[in-house]
Amino acid sequence: MQATMPDRTPDTLYQRIADQLAASIRAGTLGRGDRLASVRELARQQGVSMATVVQAYRTLEDARLIEARPRSGYFVAGRTGVRRAAEPETTPLPPQAQPVAVRSLAAQVMSLVHDPAFVSFGAVWPGADLFQEERVRRAVTRAAQRHRASLCRYPTGSGAAEFRRAVARHALALGCRLDPEHIVSTTGCQAAISLCLRAVTQPGDVVALESPTSFGFLELLESMHLRALEIPTHPRHGLSVDALSLALDTQPVKAILAVPTLANPMGSCMPVPERRRLAQLVARHRVPLIEDVLYNPLCAHDDQRRAVRSFDDAGWVMLCGSYSKTMAPGVRVGYVEAGRWTEEVKHLKAVHSGSFTELMELALADLLMQPGLESGFRQLRNTVAARLEEARALAAESFPRGTRITDPPGGYILWVELPAGSDAMALYQACLRERICIAPGSLFSTTGRYGHCIRLGLGGRWTDAQRQALRRVGELAHGVVPAGGAAA
Amino acid sequence: MQATMPDRTPDTLYQRIADQLAASIRAGTLGRGDRLASVRELARQQGVSMATVVQAYRTLEDARLIEARPRSGYFVAGRTGVRRAAEPETTPLPPQAQPVAVRSLAAQVMSLVHDPAFVSFGAVWPGADLFQEERVRRAVTRAAQRHRASLCRYPTGSGAAEFRRAVARHALALGCRLDPEHIVSTTGCQAAISLCLRAVTQPGDVVALESPTSFGFLELLESMHLRALEIPTHPRHGLSVDALSLALDTQPVKAILAVPTLANPMGSCMPVPERRRLAQLVARHRVPLIEDVLYNPLCAHDDQRRAVRSFDDAGWVMLCGSYSKTMAPGVRVGYVEAGRWTEEVKHLKAVHSGSFTELMELALADLLMQPGLESGFRQLRNTVAARLEEARALAAESFPRGTRITDPPGGYILWVELPAGSDAMALYQACLRERICIAPGSLFSTTGRYGHCIRLGLGGRWTDAQRQALRRVGELAHGVVPAGGAAA
Numbered sequence: 001m002q003a004t005m006p007d008r009t010p011d012t013l014y015q016r017i018a019d020q021l022a023a024s025i026r027a028g029t030l031g032r033g034d035r036l037a038s039v040r041e042l043a044r045q046q047g048v049s050m051a052t053v054v055q056a057y058r059t060l061e062d063a064r065l066i067e068a069r070p071r072s073g074y075f076v077a078g079r080t081g082v083r084r085a086a087e088p089e090t091t092p093l094p095p096q097a098q099p100v101a102v103r104s105l106a107a108q109v110m111s112l113v114h115d116p117a118f119v120s121f122g123a124v125w126p127g128a129d130l131f132q133e134e135r136v137r138r139a140v141t142r143a144a145q146r147h148r149a150s151l152c153r154y155p156t157g158s159g160a161a162e163f164r165r166a167v168a169r170h171a172l173a174l175g176c177r178l179d180p181e182h183i184v185s186t187t188g189c190q191a192a193i194s195l196c197l198r199a200v201t202q203p204g205d206v207v208a209l210e211s212p213t214s215f216g217f218l219e220l221l222e223s224m225h226l227r228a229l230e231i232p233t234h235p236r237h238g239l240s241v242d243a244l245s246l247a248l249d250t251q252p253v254k255a256i257l258a259v260p261t262l263a264n265p266m267g268s269c270m271p272v273p274e275r276r277r278l279a280q281l282v283a284r285h286r287v288p289l290i291e292d293v294l295y296n297p298l299c300a301h302d303d304q305r306r307a308v309r310s311f312d313d314a315g316w317v318m319l320c321g322s323y324s325k326t327m328a329p330g331v332r333v334g335y336v337e338a339g340r341w342t343e344e345v346k347h348l349k350a351v352h353s354g355s356f357t358e359l360m361e362l363a364l365a366d367l368l369m370q371p372g373l374e375s376g377f378r379q380l381r382n383t384v385a386a387r388l389e390e391a392r393a394l395a396a397e398s399f400p401r402g403t404r405i406t407d408p409p410g411g412y413i414l415w416v417e418l419p420a421g422s423d424a425m426a427l428y429q430a431c432l433r434e435r436i437c438i439a440p441g442s443l444f445s446t447t448g449r450y451g452h453c454i455r456l457g458l459g460g461r462w463t464d465a466q467r468q469a470l471r472r473v474g475e476l477a478h479g480v481v482p483a484g485g486a487a488a
Numbered sequence: 489m490q491a492t493m494p495d496r497t498p499d500t501l502y503q504r505i506a507d508q509l510a511a512s513i514r515a516g517t518l519g520r521g522d523r524l525a526s527v528r529e530l531a532r533q534q535g536v537s538m539a540t541v542v543q544a545y546r547t548l549e550d551a552r553l554i555e556a557r558p559r560s561g562y563f564v565a566g567r568t569g570v571r572r573a574a575e576p577e578t579t580p581l582p583p584q585a586q587p588v589a590v591r592s593l594a595a596q597v598m599s600l601v602h603d604p605a606f607v608s609f610g611a612v613w614p615g616a617d618l619f620q621e622e623r624v625r626r627a628v629t630r631a632a633q634r635h636r637a638s639l640c641r642y643p644t645g646s647g648a649a650e651f652r653r654a655v656a657r658h659a660l661a662l663g664c665r666l667d668p669e670h671i672v673s674t675t676g677c678q679a680a681i682s683l684c685l686r687a688v689t690q691p692g693d694v695v696a697l698e699s700p701t702s703f704g705f706l707e708l709l710e711s712m713h714l715r716a717l718e719i720p721t722h723p724r725h726g727l728s729v730d731a732l733s734l735a736l737d738t739q740p741v742k743a744i745l746a747v748p749t750l751a752n753p754m755g756s757c758m759p760v761p762e763r764r765r766l767a768q769l770v771a772r773h774r775v776p777l778i779e780d781v782l783y784n785p786l787c788a789h790d791d792q793r794r795a796v797r798s799f800d801d802a803g804w805v806m807l808c809g810s811y812s813k814t815m816a817p818g819v820r821v822g823y824v825e826a827g828r829w830t831e832e833v834k835h836l837k838a839v840h841s842g843s844f845t846e847l848m849e850l851a852l853a854d855l856l857m858q859p860g861l862e863s864g865f866r867q868l869r870n871t872v873a874a875r876l877e878e879a880r881a882l883a884a885e886s887f888p889r890g891t892r893i894t895d896p897p898g899g900y901i902l903w904v905e906l907p908a909g910s911d912a913m914a915l916y917q918a919c920l921r922e923r924i925c926i927a928p929g930s931l932f933s934t935t936g937r938y939g940h941c942i943r944l945g946l947g948g949r950w951t952d953a954q955r956q957a958l959r960r961v962g963e964l965a966h967g968v969v970p971a972g973g974a975a976a
Binding site for chain 1: 620638
């Protein structure tokens with residue numbers, strides 16, 4: 001059973017208990033490997049229900065502060081005991097809006113994702129081993145049996161009603177109350193964003209977005225002859241609402257495209273108060289915010305899974321999502337709830353692509369309505385967190401001194417800042433020669449600011465081949481650091 | 489087993505026999521209901537194989553000149569013995585290119601297609617009863633079982649390899665030899681055309697197309713701020729290549745969008761020599777031709793199923809198709825082979841929508857590779873031909889004198905020209921009041937030339953309710969004919 005996310009979680013009972021324990025862990029009162037009180041004990045101590053304690057422990061598990069050991073109880077987690085990399089700092093102030101030209105390099109990176117001769121860290125495509133193939137297949141077969149008529153009948157334009165209802169229900173976990181009638185199915189999140197941009201911009205318009213940002217977004221803008229205005233972004237706290245506010249006052253911004261939760265590539269998550277401010281800001285300026293919630297279920301912080309859309313009651317936020325990163329990468333179904341532009345988006349979908357096969361939407365609706373959805377997400381978060389932690393530790397050992405690496409609360413990405421002046425394109429080329437693909441930082445901006453950065457996509461296979469390749473990227477990086485840089 | 493279509497069919501043996509018999513039927517030598525020689529007899533008479541005679545008889549069946557009666561043999565078919573409507577004439581000379589604005593009326597017509605309170609002749613969506621639901625469902629279930637890994641793996645950008653191979657094989661029946669590597673899957677034919685237009689035009693450009701044309705095309709142009717240059721079109725022989733040639737000499741046409749086989753709404757089919765001329769013309773002018781082959785398998789004339797693309801060896805023709813009108817309306821999978829613009833189209837697909845669920849492509853590949861594909865198309869052609877003939881006869885009885893109705897060799901559409909000066913919008917409104925939806929002629933052009941026409945889409949359910957509604961449309965039409973018009 002899903003519930004609307006409360007307005008501010010810190011005031012709830014379980015969160016208060018979790019906060020107290022987290023403070024004790026951070027202060028060293030509870031040390032690595034220490035056993036915590038049992039659920040029953042703590043419930044008695046605090047005078048709360050056992051369910052509340054379970055929820056508090058889960059929150060701490062999600063934050064990777066504690067871990068459950070089967071039949072033993074809960075223990076304070078130990079960060080891997082290797083050299084820790086520092087995290088990057090806020091990206092710089094906004095430049096002028098720029099035309100976009102990342103296409104050919106992006107195409108090269110993406111062309112290698114499916115090449116079995118390469119170890120690819122180039123894409124953010126999670127691998128099949130993270131998901132429940134058999135469960136997905138059964139849902140598809142059930143849908144094909146139950147809805148056979150849908151295969152030989154033209155579908156309605158907005159998508160299968162069951163799917164739209166399931167999305168509305170799942171959106172409750174993002175804090176959003178959506179009307180299924182206003183939801184439109186798409187072939188994924190990028191397709192949803194493409195529809196939104198077409199609905200609210202004309203060629204030449206300025207679109208504000210995080211810096212660095214997804215190269216898929218830059219390719220979209222490039223293809224539509226839009227200009228990108230990059231907004232400073234903090235590696236942990238995301239888009240700077242102050243900087244965006246300044247930009248809205250001084251530049252002709254026609255739309256904002258943002259990923260408030262686990263923004264690609266830095267994995268930043270906006271704090272809840274900033275989400276509220278962002279919603280208020282776009283309403284005041286009457287500018288549409290295209291919000292990408294693709295990664296929200298992957299965020300370890302319960303409160304930061306909440307969408308900016310949940311603070312918008314006047315339709316300025318266009319909500320875009322899909323389940324390719326969280327449930328079934330090969331089931332290419334996404335959605336958009338476009339607020340004030342709902343009719344325009346429905347029209348654009350009908351005209352440019354018609355309706356889509358309902359079967360996949362029905363299968364996804366089935367999966368979304370099954371019990372265990374949230375625990376499936378929790379399991380995925382934990383698996384991926386362990387992998388990111390391991391990768392971060394490997395990178396910290398092999399990359400040059402002075403390298404900074406993000407430490408995101410979820411997702412499939414590490415963003416690596418090599419020492420200033422390092423040549424990430426040279427590193428990209430050196431890696432290609434050894435059949436390893438990484439994504440050079442210049443792909444993630446129109447400003448040329450990230451020439452010393454790389455993105456590592458870690459959602460694919462994760463075996464010794466990948467571990468070894470990751471170490472090798474770090475070794476090769478020593479060759480692209482400017483003289484004196486590696487010793488800094 | 490499919491074979492490439494021969495360059496000119498009239499020279500082949502079966503066609504010669506069919507032509508002789510057709511001439512005898514047209515001359516009255518063979519009268520309505522006459523029994524033809526048995527296959528064995530005729531083979532002996534003509535000194536040819538029985539297979540050749542079977543093929544000749546099938547050709548005549550497709551042309552609705554003869555009919556097979558189970559266990560009795562072949563008989564000369566009788567056109568229904570009611571009053572026959574005349575056919576429309578060639579549409580007028582090309583005007584200047586026009587901006588497009590059909591959107592709101594089109595939206596109203598389409599919104600009623602799924603409304604059970606209405607009898608809808610508004611869309612060209614074939615109904616489930618025309619297709620083999622169980623066969624489609626089995627193909628989907630098989631694909632889900634055999635390719636379960638595809639559900640949890642990001643698909644490659646161009647589409648499933650099996651699907652692209654199946655399309656290439658089926659394209660042989662259109663006379664085209666395609667490289668599967670150059671084929672890109674889409675979510676339908678309209679999506680394919682949208683990609684092509686985006687690849688070859690900029691806002692403000694002029695696109696030449698048939699007149700009248702599909703309102704879906706006009707909506708696409710409107711949405712992309714393109715201007716429509718309408719080219720005179722003959723109800724039987726299609727786009728006037730002479731008029732197009734003139735237009736290419738005198739106007740800045742950036743692309744041509746054409747449906748050489750069963751063009752919507754008139755059902756015209758270009759003769760094969762004109763197809764060859766069209767291919768030569770666009771190559772000479774170095775202008776892309778976007779060719780829609782959606783309806784080709786529905787055409788009763790074997791030779792006119794051949795695509796213009798088959799005469800193009802330099803990549804000027806962008807071939808767009810899907811199977812929504814011919815195999816499974818709910819399986820929204822189409823394709824494009826974009827000639828010189830293949831890389832551009834692949835890029836646009838990747839950026840604007842990413843890849844699609846491979847499962848539906850795999851199911852369609854399965855269906856396309858099954859034996860009996862061509863006989864399935866033949867059966868569909870015969871069913872639909874009988875329905876169109878019945879509808880045409882009903883219309884001839886009930887519509888005002890002076891009404892002209894197309895007599896297309898296949899497809900789901902009749903195009904009705906009321907007497908000059910009739911107000912088809914008033915008829916549309918009158919029909920709506922009686923819960924019947926038709927498509928008024930003004931939707932099919934930017935020129936305002938078809939204000940006295942309507943399109944009847946007859947692919948949906950076909951029961952007494954539809955028959956009665958069709959008669960009623962004809963009766964209501966008497967009320968919109970100008971004074972004296974009905975008596976003309």
